[in-house]
Amino acid sequence: MTSPTPTSRVTVVLVDDHALVRSGVRSELGDRVDVVGDAEDVASAIAVIAQTKPDVVLLDVHLPGGNGDAVIEAVRALSPETKFLALSVSDAAEDVIRVIRAGARGYVTKTISGDDLADAIHRVAEGDAVFSPRLAGFVLDAFADGPAETESSDLDALTPREREVLRLIARGYTYKEAAKELFLSVKTVETHVSSVLRKLQLSNRHELSRWATRRRIV
Amino acid sequence: MRRPRRAGAAQLLVLGALGVGALLIAQLLGFGAGLLWPASAATVGAAILWRQADDAQRARWRAATSRATTRLPQFTHIVTRGLVARSVLGLLLVTAGMTGFLAAHGALTQARRALLPIFVVIVGLVVIAGPWVLETVRELTEERRARIREQERAEFAARVHDSVLQTLTLIQRNASDPIEVLRLARGSERELRGWLYTPRGDGPATLQAALLAAAADVEDEHGVQVDVVTVGDVPADERVGAVVQAAREAMVNAAKSSGAPTVSVFAEVTDGRVQVFVRDRGRGFDLAAVPADRYGVRESIVARMARNGGTAEIRTAPGSGTEVRLDLPPTAAVRP
Structure with a gap:
């Protein structure tokens, strides 16, 4: 990974309705990041984030009193510098896509190892996007139809390069490995992934809650 | 869908045959046609109506016990259409039979005079008993719904027991063997995930x-x-x-x-x-x-x-x- 060591440690807030998960994640992360607070529902999450203004919020997709996207929308004005990384056990594509569309910079599953999670947090803090293999699969599915008819904007389709990068991520490659495979720099791979994230957040061609079922079976 | 319909047609045939048979016997015994035709029409109509109630009842039972709730609306819709058609047929036959019987006995004019009081009494009965009947129907529906919910809860509990609780027990017993614990946890997770997130059927x-x-x-x-x-x-x-x-x-x-x-x-x-x-x-x-x-x-x-x-x-x-x-x-x- 290329994460340059930040001068100060990245501050993190954990939002998850299960105390067990919060303490588990906290101990897994150890002192690689600075956990400055946690919250168990939408209301307390908004309060904690507004107060601590962390670099990164680790956000569960499902929360009592609303969902992850509700938190992102509520604190956008209160703490504009804060970035969000979705952490989920859900395999439902709509859930993941919703929280990404709301503004999360990435999505990882709760089975992720402590090292990988710390790495993902640093990446998000630096403004990069973090795609798990599963999220890469979802996105390939969402944009599977390829470029649409004449009028479509460039937001509605992936470039061949972006597609290649996503395929490698879906195959379990790290950014570094993907860069080597495609003879690109890691920075270029990161740029491609960020661009895919932007398309995912801004494109309105796809009714994203429906494509998953539509594409599931021929 | 196909079988019930075919069975219904067969039953109609049998009913018809029975009716014709009864007619022939009655004619042999020397009853006048004036009594006979109305009586047999009314009997066939009544038979249809009664069997009908039986069908509806069965469909409801099936609905209550069926797990495939998504398929249900369609299913009941088809059954209902058949029900209405047959109900109308049965009703017409019974009414025709009654009218025919009265006409044959020259009692139709008297009956017309008696119609008003009968009508008044029926309206009275509806007004008096209506709320009670409605309430009973509502209670029955509510009860049925509760039973369905209870069934779903029971199935959910069984599922959680079979996967999660069993796994937790096994994990406690194998706590010293990390590979085994991991295997158990993954297996259970996979099963629950499959149940929660993949389409049913x-x-x-x-x-x-x-x-x-x-x-x-x-x-x-x-x-x-x-x-x-x-x-x-x-x-x-x-x-x-x-x-x-x-x-x-x-x-x-x-x-x-x-x-x-x-x-x-x-x-x-x-x-x-x-x-x-x-x-x-x-x-x-x-x-x-x-x-x-x-x-x-x-x-x-x-x-x-x-x-x-x-x-x-x-x-x-x-x-x-x-x-x-x-x-x-x-x-x-x-x-x-």
């Missing part, structure tokens, strides 16, 4: 389903984590089955000899072309040094793919993990 066998099943087997047998990501899907024919078998062999190899805790599987279907990648970050090996008698890679993966018109490529080096790439082009039949 047995869909057709597909590439995706077959890969997930193969990955589950490998996880169970070898205690590694196998992450499967799929994009697109195709029905699993023989050639796709071969790809899944080859992928499974690759997963087993990765689980057994790579030493990596997780194996990544990615499958993509584009325009009928199936590609599957099985990758691990384990110790890798020197492909050239694999002895010719290592059946796994050569026969189960490379040769199997070749037999089915596909290719297999293995990329590995000591220390840098292994990736098996399987590629199956669209069938010859699809090509122009």
Whole structure:
């Protein structure tokens, strides 16, 4: 990974309705990041984030009193510098896509190892996007139809390069490995992934809650 | 849907035959036609109506016990349509029978005079008993709904018990064996996930389903984590089955000899072309040094793919993990 060591440690807030998960994640992360607070529902999450203004919020997709996207929308004005990384056990594509569309910079599953999670947090803090293999699969599915008819904007389709990068991520490659495979720099791979994230957040061609079922079976 | 309808037609036939038979016997016994035709019409109508109630009842029972709630609206709709048609027929027959009977006895004018009082009494009864009847119906419906909810809860509880609680018990008993604990937890997670997130009902066998099943087997047998990501899907024919078998062999190899805790599987279907990648970050090996008698890679993966018109490529080096790439082009039949 290329994460340059930040001068100060990245501050993190954990939002998850299960105390067990919060303490588990906290101990897994150890002192690689600075956990400055946690919250168990939408209301307390908004309060904690507004107060601590962390670099990164680790956000569960499902929360009592609303969902992850509700938190992102509520604190956008209160703490504009804060970035969000979705952490989920859900395999439902709509859930993941919703929280990404709301503004999360990435999505990882709760089975992720402590090292990988710390790495993902640093990446998000630096403004990069973090795609798990599963999220890469979802996105390939969402944009599977390829470029649409004449009028479509460039937001509605992936470039061949972006597609290649996503395929490698879906195959379990790290950014570094993907860069080597495609003879690109890691920075270029990161740029491609960020661009895919932007398309995912801004494109309105796809009714994203429906494509998953539509594409599931021929 | 077909069988009940056919059975209904058969029953109508039998009813008709019975009616005709009764008519003939009555005529032989010397009853006048004036009494006979109305009586038989009314009897057939009544028979239809009574049987009807029976059908409706049964349909409701079936609805209450059926788990496939999504299929239900359609089903009841069809039943209801038949019900209405038959009810009208039965009602007409009974009314015709009654009128005919009265007319035959010259009592029709008297009956007309009696109609008003009867009507008044019926309205009175409805006003008095109406609320009570409605209340009873409502209670019955509510009760039925509660019973359905209870059934669902029971099934959910059974599911949680079978998977999660059993697993937790086993984990406590095997707490000293991390590999076993991991295997148990993964198995339980997979099962619950499948139940929660995959559409209900047995869909057709597909590439995706077959890969997930193969990955589950490998996880169970070898205690590694196998992450499967799929994009697109195709029905699993023989050639796709071969790809899944080859992928499974690759997963087993990765689980057994790579030493990596997780194996990544990615499958993509584009325009009928199936590609599957099985990758691990384990110790890798020197492909050239694999002895010719290592059946796994050569026969189960490379040769199997070749037999089915596909290719297999293995990329590995000591220390840098292994990736098996399987590629199956669209069938010859699809090509122009």
